[in-house]
Amino acid sequence: MANIEFSNLAKSFGSAKILKDINLEIASGEFLVLVGPSGCGKSTLLRTLAGLETLDSGTIKVGGKVINNVEPQDRDLAMVFQSYALYPHMTVEENMGFGLKLQKISASEIAKRVKEIAELLQISHLLERRPKELSGGQRQRVALGRALARKTPVILFDEPLSNLDAHLRTQMRVEIKRLHENSKSTMIYVTHDQMEATTMGDRIAVLKDGVIEQVGTPTDIYHRPKNMFIASFIGSPEMNFIEGNTVRRLPWPEAQKADQVLGVRPESFKFNTGDLSPQELALGDYTVELSENLGGQQMLHGLLDGQSVRIITDSMDKFSKGQKVPVKIDLTKAHLFDKKTGQNQRL
Known part of the structure; x- marks a missing residue:
């Protein structure tokens, strides 16, 4: 042994x-x-x-x-x-x-x-x-x-x-x-x-x-x-961290506390093209600034609620600079962190 x-x-x-x-x-x-x-x-x-x-x-x-x-x-x-x-x-x-x-x-x-x-x-x-x-x-x-x-x-x-x-x-x-x-x-x-x-x-x-x-x-x-x-x-690109008004819209009691941060992996964003399921949350418009071609995928760089956010999506999707796209997330794949301690509040 x-x-x-x-x-x-x-x-x-x-x-x-x-x-x-x-x-x-x-x-x-x-x-x-x-x-x-x-x-x-x-x-x-x-x-x-x-x-x-x-x-x-x-x-x-x-x-x-x-x-x-x-x-x-x-x-x-x-x-x-x-x-x-x-x-x-x-x-x-x-x-x-x-x-x-x-x-x-x-x-x-x-x-x-x-x-x-x-x-x-x-x-x-x-x-x-x-x-x-x-x-x-x-x-x-x-x-x-x-x-x-x-x-x-x-x-x-x-x-x-x-x-x-x-x-x-x-x-x-x-x-x-x-x-x-x-x-x-x-x-x-x-x-x-x-x-x-x-x-x-x-x-x-x-x-x-x-x-x-x-x-x-x-x-x-x-x-x-x-x-x-x-x-x-762990993760490349790393998880997105979003603060402010977006966090307070989350349906979790912990999200209403001060200094909370929403964490979302780049691949966990979806474009809001229809009705929301019970576990989904619309986050508003995402403004595209730049697109990087990764082969079968592309990484978008842009702004959500005034904050830099990266989104990974299919490389066949077409986006132009300045385009506004409504996005949503699956709440089962989202995280909430305490900014002061860094700890994940949803485990």
Whole structure:
């Protein structure tokens, strides 16, 4: 079993508190993504698990065993770094088998594992090359293969795709997810990219300023954000926040309080072309200022009640600058936030 438990973790660098009372449980075989802006503590949390950073307080358990004082090389986990960390003087085959060699595994078993993983990652034809002869995507596959070859119960990823171009990132996301589904390893993946988080994770833990703000499935995080930070960080483009008279028209008692903010995803607006259903609310006229073509969709930039609002709609719909269009929302997909606390009032 490779279930992982973080209990009351705290970590500081000088006067800067990086992790603040972190509590999190990760199930055996789960793919958990740690996501958040730069400096939120996600990589530090991963490095404490790997043994590369010591804790100020708290405990880490793997499979029910406390590993706080276990040396990094004895923690039975593998790590894939952003920088690939390949040995330049070694071939691909030697890089992938080096960790196994240090474990005193037989040469025949090393050769067998490297061959299996190379075939899985489609890099068998690269085994005799050195890192300088490889593309960025190929180097990342080698780094991934080195981790997989160790067959550890836990594999850690520290922003492994950030150095790749957009096409390769998409390809590698799919490959890593497929590898997880075909393995029994527990995987923890650190990224600042919310697209990676929502497409790869079984669950997501969203961090901000050393605190876990919310943990849940990608669907839960997207549709039921606990606060305005999560609503704006998860989703591209981010959620629209609307204040003022529009909020007071909402049929919710909480909406009549001061400092309330309506939150609506860009794709949740509809054009008001007919009768309203019981769960719909007309918001008035939307003034189109600009349209961006996204392929099958377009993103409109405009004003609603004098406030900037983005709406995603079909790219075949035609709009002109200055055009006024009546819009409505489905109240079941709308959110109400307290501006002072940032908390979602409708959960």
